[in-house]
Amino acid sequence: MSDFQYLFSPLKVGKNELPNRIICAPHNTLYPRGSDQEIFYLRRRAEGGAGTIILASTKAAPSIDRPLPPQNIFTDEGIADTKKTVDALHEAGAKVLVELTVMPGWEGNPQPSHDMPYATGTMRTATTEELDELMDYYVQAIANCEKAGADGVDVYAACGFALHVLFDNRLFGERDDKYGDGVAVISDIVTRARALVSPEFIIALDLNVDEEFLGGITLDEGVEAARAICSTGAVDLLIVDAQQVKNQEGYLHYPSSYVPQALSMYACAAVREAVDIPVVGTHHINTCELAEQLIQEGQCDAVSMCRALIADPEMPNKAKRGENEDIRGCIGDCEACFGRFITGFQVGCSVNPDAGFEYLGDPFAPAETKKKVLVVGGGLSGMEAAYTAAMRGHTVTLMEKDSRLGGYVNVQAALPGLGDRGDIVRWYETQLAKAGVEILLNTEATPETLKSGGFDAHVLATGAIFAKNGISEHYLLPIPGHEADNVLTPEDVLAGKEVGEHVVVYDCTNYLVGPGIAEMLADQGKQVDLITYEAQIAKSLEPCYVNRAASMAVLPKVNYIPDTAVLGIEANTLTVRNRYTLDETEIDSVDTVVLATSRPPQDQLYLAVKDDLAEVYEIGDARCPQMASMQMFAATQAGRAIGKQL
Ligand SMILES: Cc1cc2nc3c(=O)[nH]c(=O)nc-3n(C[C@H](O)[C@H](O)[C@H](O)COP(=O)(O)O)c2cc1C
Ligand code: SF4
Structure with a gap:
């Protein structure tokens, strides 16, 4: 057991209580609300120890924007779908809040926003009537979340969404009516909603309190605005963001390994001083130790974590049990989680091939026939295939010609800003040893060793290396002079x-x-x-x-x-x-x-043996250099296929 004094203790929020201080941040999986896929995905995070789950962006009002977010809470169908997910998460022991968003261009006030292709120009300030209508929608949406059985809402007023646009009107267009500043808009919504819901129902508010970099509110003004809204007594919990406005500062909203950890905490700590309700720190808080430290130092009362829980949904429970070496850390590459989502694919993860595919069932279901398996190549794909195969009961040998495991990940991890990538290699080293995989380093596989090896199944993950001749997709011939020693x-x-x-x-x-x-x-x-x-x-x-x-x-x-x-x-x-x-x-x-210039696949071994061996899988960069999550998925599928044709 590890010594966490704060992180796993309950947190009183208004008249309600959260089971612990870990909140699974809202994140759109692109699976429909209430679908099996969403439920399997989120349940895994709840069962892994996140005490509270915030359901991702949910439309509080009709939006003319692109179809994101797909789920809404202003129709009966939206309420019913939300209830399915809420009920499933309650069964898993979590509290559930629903994040309410509306794009800056909502139906009543069609405006360009960063999420609309070809949208240019400055937003038009909403008229008073348009705003009245939007606010009515919000109030009703909050009440609808309670109808759906949720424990509360997270009213999102950050990151360029509609309420944020209104909250920081200096940044997005001044108004001179009764809603002169965003404080009035949000205060009115939460006050009216409070009267409609039960006292236990949690009204959380996510505010962006520092946009000075873009010419918006300063931190002092943001803190004062937060204090003013909280003085209504209608808000129970504040989630505090700083900067990160999309598009302009999107690299801070999805902080990669180049970006410092806990980057919003300076603002969170300032708000916490000014209000008398619990505040939640967010953004790039990726270990339980860091979370504990931030709470202990009084910078926040709870943390909101997203990608750490995508990479390892079991992280809270493992940390609590002191099983730190088993935690699969997020490497901060953003490629398969946000990168997939924003390009229209369901959420995935570069280090966790199960993320987003939980509905496919246990990847380690015992193999029907136990086999003797050889995996050639100890890069990410080879390690994952070996791990899955071994966990399913096969006897696995992993052969790597280098003196250490890791392959292309080692190249990346050696570079500035990318050091976190080495964590996944260390994780596999530990897990492969625990799974009983025999690892042969400094061992190059040849067609002969494969043919005479007596293995039942072969997984070839021989990778790719940078071309020495300068061939690229832009110049299909070798660059003259590439042979020189320099x-x-x-x-x-x-x-x-x-x-x-x-x-x-x-x-x-x-x-x-x-x-x-x-x-x-x-x-x-x-x-x-x-x-x-x-x-x-x-x-x-x-x-x-x-x-x-x-x-x-x-x-x-x-x-x-x-x-x-x-x-x-x-x-x-x-x-x-x-x-x-x-x-x-x-x-x-x-x-x-x-x-x-390019990384041609190293597929010579596969081509030499593919017709002579019984069960051969080619995976990873050797098959096609592409994003890590696709490789990982293919690798885990190979591990699942051995001994059972899927
Ligand atoms: C795939 C993906 C989808 C996201 N969708 C939402 C969303 O629907 N609403 C939201 O407020 N934030 C969304 N986010 C942002 C996260 O809530 C979080 O603020 C961000 O990932 C930074 O936190 P982290 O460092 O703990 O990952 C999303 C993030 C990811 C990776
Ligand atoms: S894809 Fe990368 S950044 Fe996203 S959760 Fe996985 S490891 Fe973290």
């Missing part, structure tokens, strides 16, 4: 090959490794030119805002040359071509070139 790949640099003083890093993968190598070398005092074919670094991560966080870390340290292709390398001179002007220029006095 032309390296990221793996070469990390392996310690000599790098000169003036380095050019050429990235065409639109990911973080090229920029990360550039940043690392700049940190070592090198003069670094970073060239990308695209207009920005890490473009593939734009949907989840990680490109922005990476840009802030990398670009101040390097000479950045966007929109450019490298055409040739001759001794110490590079010929480059601007993508738009097509002008060709030269970069002189280059000591070292690092090519991060």
